[in-house]
Amino acid sequence: MKEKKEIEWYFPECFDEASCLLKKEGVIPHGGGTSIRRASLGHLFGLIELSHLPMHYFLVDDGIIEIGATNTFSDVIENIRKIDPKHILVKSLWQAASTPLRNRITIGGSIAYFPIWSDLMGSLIALDAEVTLIGKNEGIYPITQYVNDRNLRNGTLIKDIKFKQNGWSSYYHRESRTNFDYSSFNITILLKTTKTKIEDIRIVLVGCTKKYKRLIELEKYFKGKKVTKINSEEILGSIDVTFPAKKLGSPEYISHLAGIQLKRGFEEILNS
Ligand SMILES: Cc1cc2nc3c(=O)[nH]c(=O)nc-3n(C[C@H](O)[C@H](O)[C@H](O)COP(=O)(O)OP(=O)(O)OC[C@H]3O[C@@H](n4cnc5c(N)ncnc54)[C@H](O)[C@@H]3O)c2cc1C
Structure with missing residues (x-):
């Protein structure tokens, strides 16, 4: 045997x-x-x-939030809520999986694994987070570099992530058939406005053909525009994102739905 x-x-x-x-x-x-x-x-x-390593910290220093890799989704929600109850990570992570799972899923594991249904990665990409690595590729890297360069992952450990605290308004939408289902796609929007104009905006879709897409062209279109001059119907035609077929429906149906949800997202965040 x-x-x-x-x-x-x-x-x-x-x-x-x-x-x-x-x-x-x-x-x-x-x-x-x-x-x-x-x-x-x-x-x-x-x-x-990893739980015996000193990586379970949550620090806020000089406008930078630093989160150790062994923090669970629940830890992050609890800690960030104390400083910014409307933070994008509070909005996105509380919708992930179930309470027992949120008590187990770690930040480090979710970055390394990056499932196509991730409720974490859209926020981190939009926030321009940086990842601290230990081991073979020791150093600090932009999150998108870590995601796109497989060589960075071999023989390395994620120690923490950091990003600027900044005063973003935020919007998160998670498209799924039921609350507990994996999301078919999700949308993250971060926005900064002066009195009347859009100063900065970040738009990230997760769940599309290439796993994620930051809508850079659309961000450029928005920047500097007067909030009252935005026509969300007009924007829809310029969105170029494809999706694989999912339980929710065909690629065409999901693309159409993503467009509608993006439009709703813009309307909600611009009017808030
Ligand atoms: C039923 C179910 C539903 C789920 N629903 C959702 C959901 O709706 N939204 C969502 O966002 N997630 C969801 N998840 C979680 C997601 O699918 C992954 O399981 C999770 O992100 C992995 O995190 P982990 O901490 O458990 O990592 P692990 O499973 O421990 O590890 C994942 C990978 O990362 C590596 N790794 C772990 N920690 C580190 C580190 N610090 N540095 C480098 N590499 C590391 C491991 O070696 C492994 O290769 C769900 C999971 C389950 C089981």
Whole structure:
């Protein structure tokens, strides 16, 4: 009979120890463990449990928010709510999964895994967050660089993320068939206005063909415009995003729906 493979658990207490473990073949970090399923354990020899590392901090210093990678979605909601109850991460994360799952899913695991239904990544991309890495590619990187460069992920550990506190107004929409379902797509909009004009805007869609898209052209169109001069019907024609087929419907149907939800989002945030 074939012998059952034992998976070794490691519990490092300092980053040097964790860095050494990351060099071992088939040994990967374990955050909340919600994506490390039995089916994918075949190639694994060990798991590095991260909860003993000093990464469970939440700091606000000189206008920068710094969140350690082992904070769960629930931790982040609780901490950010104290300084900004309407923060985009409060609006997005409380809608993710269920309460027991939000108590387990970590920030680090969700960035590294970046599922197409992520309720975290749209906000972090819109906020221009930076990721601090430990191990092979030690350093601080823009979140989009981490997402797009697979080489950065091998043998590295996400230690924390940081972003500017800034006074954004925000809008979040999560499209799903039921509350507990994975989202088919989600929309993040951040906005800054002077008395009458749009000073800055960030628009990110998650769940599309290339996993995410920041609508840079649309952001350019908005910047400097008078809020009263925006015609959201007109904008819809300029949105160029494609979607794969999902349980919600065909690619065409989802694209159409995303356009409608974007329009609603603009109207809501511009009138708020
Ligand atoms: C039923 C269900 C519903 C869900 N619904 C949603 C939802 O609606 N919205 C949503 O946003 N998420 C949802 N999730 C969570 C999502 O699918 C992933 O499971 C989650 O983001 C992974 O986070 P984790 O902390 O559990 O990571 P883990 O499962 O521990 O790890 C994920 C990957 O990241 C690596 N990793 C972990 N921590 C680090 C680190 N610090 N540095 C580098 N690499 C690391 C691991 O090695 C692994 O490869 C759901 C999960 C489940 C099971």
